[in-house]
Amino acid sequence: MSELFWPGRPERDARRALRGTLYEMRSALCQGANKIVRQSRDRLSVNPESIATEFRGGDGNPGHAAGEFLIGLEIGTPGFDQWCAEERARLCEAAVGRAVASMEVCLAEGRFAAALGAAEQVMALDPLSELGCRGAMRALSGIGRRADALRRYAAFRATLAEDLGAAPEAATERLADHIRQADDRLPHVALSRPDMPSLVVMPFADLTGGDKAHLVDGMAADVRTALARDRALFVVAGDSADTYRETMLGAAEIAGELGVRYLLQGRVRLDDERLRLDVELADGPRKTVVWSERYDRLRGSILSVQDEVVAQIVATLRGYKGIVQRNEAQLARAKSEADLETHDHLMRGMMLKERFLKEDMRAARDHFDQALALSPNSAPAHGWLAWTWFFEVYLGWANDPAEALALTEQNARRSVQLDPDLDFAHWALGAAYLAAGDNAAALDCFDRALELNPNNSDALANCAWPLMFEGRTEEAVSRLERAMRLNPFHPDWYLWGLGMARYLQGKFPEACAALGRMAQPNEQSKAFEIAALFRVGEAERAREEVLALDRLAPGAQVADIVAPLGFRDHRVQIALADALHAAGVAG
Template sequence: MTGRVSMNRPSVYLGLSGRPRVVDANGTPIRFPTRKARALFVYLALAGEAGAARERLADMFWPGRPDQGARRALRGTLHEMRSALPPAVEGIVRQTRDRVTVLPSAIGTERGDDLGAPGDGPADFLVGLEVGTPGFDQWCAEEQARLRDAALDRAVRMMEADLSEGRFASARRVAEQVLALDPLSELGCRGVMRALAGTGRRAEALRRHEAFRDALAAELDTVPEAATDRLAEHIRLADDRLPPAALARPDQPSIVVMPFADLTGGEQSHVVDGLAADVRTGLARDRALFVVASDSAEAYRETPLGAAEIAGELGVRYLLAGRLRVDPERMRLDIELTDGMRNTVVWSGRYDRPRAAFLSVQDEVVTEIVATLRGYKGIVQRNEARCARAKSDADLDAHDHLMRGMLLKETFLKHDMRAARAHFERSLALSPQSAAAHGWLAWTWFFEVYLGWADDPAEALARTETHARAAVSLDPDLDFAHWALGAAYLAAGDNPTALDCFERALALNPNNSDALANCAWPLMFEGRTDEAVARLERAMRLNPFHPDWYLWGLGMAEYLRGNMRDACAALGRMSQPNDQSKAFEIAALRRLGETERVDDAVAALHRLAPGARVRDLVAPLGFRDARLRDELADALRAAGVAA
């Protein structure tokens, strides 16, 4: 029936992106005889329930005309507009003496307009709707900006939802639409980069970052936001450390313990990191779990990546995240386990305790996480939890010193290693039964011997052995204690026994990538370089964002295998080289005949270790075949290092 309007679904659909389109319910275009008739319909269709006053319409479309003439022109245009509508929908226009309304319930938005321009169409709204009058054209410009902002907001939400669910192809399409609407959108650029990285196209993601950086410089004379550059740096690191193909998830449940968030304001960051490390260690002792090492988790401390993206990059399913707040009296830990493949929180817990009970919390967390993953009725590895709960409340300050020392030792530079030792000694003074403090002290003394720093190597070796044996005696089931004892045997030149100790550490904790990587040193010294490389490669898989010293070992092993270019490539990737790694790089470059690079490497060695001498660099190397040490010494002397 003419004039009847269905209330069940829209009778007319508007397409607002690009040039505005008006179609009926069947998709048939509605063509208006004049530009103003089309503009008037679009304006009224967007005006809502209130519609528009005739006086307002007359002033917008016919400014400067006498009132009578403007109202007469409005009536004519309204007639043209209504005549263009099919008879079945003519009733959607309602008129009174003073106002005109198009029923909002009768108007729908054409599919695709939520994101503005679909596909490769124009990235704008209401293109060409202007009629040349100041009032309407100003409204048109404001409406275009509103629609563009709303479309950007919707697109960003859709993009983030796609990324969080791992729908990277869809996320990229939407991110490209964000950039079509706003070519200088930081969120759009990061969305494209994340989507590309999520499908393994990391090189392309980095090229998009470079192009975006250039566009910002040219258009706005500025640089990308810190978050955009941090994302690029993460992707660059991932491109260097991760294989081109996605890492395959292990058969057993796999988990990464993310860096815990410090909600206290930074004063307790070392305590927060220590708690995450303790949780990670407890989980790693369960052979049924594949636990990613701490260095890989650290790479995601300030990342914008979602759970699905992190899980995809690391080849794991679960992510454990925590937030810790500490005050003088109490501490509260909120912890959450996420299934990265489904972006679903599968378990969460809160621990609100007196500060004196701080160290007992990690044991409960470990027990509950393992129970959740393995389904053992909420009670898994009770013995592990009981052992951990045996720590005393006095360990709080000892724990502080332990964590600070662990941060310092990672540089492998003499000054920092000795500062770390001071922290470990204070930790041990406060907690004399701490196997961990003894173990880390053993390692600091080991490096005095191994890197030739000690004035009295025999004393340093004795201290290494004393602290390592104390660690094993205090906690025979602590993998790290056996790892430290292996270092003592390595420093003493007993390579087979050192390897046995590292193997014992791995038997206790198969996810200890550091012990796995350390096996390379006794293997290299015994001439088993192929096995050394295999161990290092396995360690790097377990810990894709591994510390620099894995590259140190790999460079040494490749040098011993005669692969000088591979040796230089590995050693050159170290962000924090040390005396010995630089010595092997110098020797490899010398054998390749790259004279200029040799000179640069020698200069770098002297900056790291002023007064470095060949005898100090090669004496600690425990090669069974002494000729290897002599050949290295000859190459260093030939490169200009003082004998």
């Protein structure tokens, strides 16, 4: 020890200097000296745990760190300087580890203010810590300060670029994207939990890889749909669940953002012969698992496993709330290989359809046609096929609109005939009536779909169109707002409907705000945005959006935009056309 601090000095002088230094240490540390310094006849040591305690401020709280170990102390001896640097790094790493652990515990328990304090300590010790930055972002978002979370991310990104010439990790980027989307979609106040049992079915983890991802997603979607048909449950839509696929948020955070109590999570391993599904139901606010199960079955029984999972979850939830216990679980028979292949085509088609692009929609139709070739009496396949033809009519892709309309109705009616209790079938039939201009019949079909599945947020949002066309704009807004509560991370087309409704109410600034938030506008939504901007006197912005409309749909004409709108009161279409002409839209 003496050689470390006083190299080259005689041993007697070095020992005398060491004794003097120990005396000064004990005087400075007072009562803490005996906890830190350990001394015997021929040995001197220190207690690392006591040093760490003092380094944390004595109470174990990583937020009270006094600074870097012996910072600024210069002895001028190589041995000491090396030892000091190593100890400084070791203690700093240990402090960061304790702060990260505390941060993660606080985040998991939903104690976001405490988590923010721990994250700030991590960043103070290591300003380039991705874990600390993500923790601070999650904590700020958890307490509703999403704009501050995004500012923290921007500052961290700038620091990384300046100091290291690097970009944030992919996980940090994904978290920023999620918070940005939440800031756009979620209200500034926390969503309140419904009185009934509320849950979100999270995307199932695919432990198989390869080309089975669509089947894993399809299993989660089918479980979600089946649960949503129970009127005693509040089930968040799949769009919102998918936003949490890779955000790294914990159960308490997700439950808080979506305003639900339960999260259903699953892990799937699927090969050519067998299916293994591990599933658990977590109580987000209470941080507990209320039910879990493992299913190991032949692959051909995949659909019956889904029915079994649904039955057990419903029984668990409803029993937990003390309502009605389900007396027995109705299990489907093991499906044949043809039924399983039909299911495969349905899942692939549904994934393609959700892109709402012409070529993808037609590729989806091919899958639905193949599903029907295998299982001609598949009600879901007929329903999805009807939707692909609906978009040919409504988005103007069809070479023969009359034929596309006839195929929409034909397949939708067949779907209803095959399964009158399938909410989706009635929703598809409503689309056929909507495309044909029969608003009352479309609304009746959408309402029937909601009777069968009150959690079908898309059917609820679709009601806005026939309601608006019939002049029942207040009801349209009400249904859209309810749909947005069921599906907080709703797709863009909900904003399309809300913007149209606000325009019809004469609330033009609100219409501009809703339509301007659309990431993927279409020519009809853009036309309403242009008209709304013109109505509030934003002539320059209206002209900019006219140019955007021309880029979106080159050669778009006012008459073509207004014609598909089935308003009972034709004065609405005339007034909209006048506003578009005045704003500079051609034709």
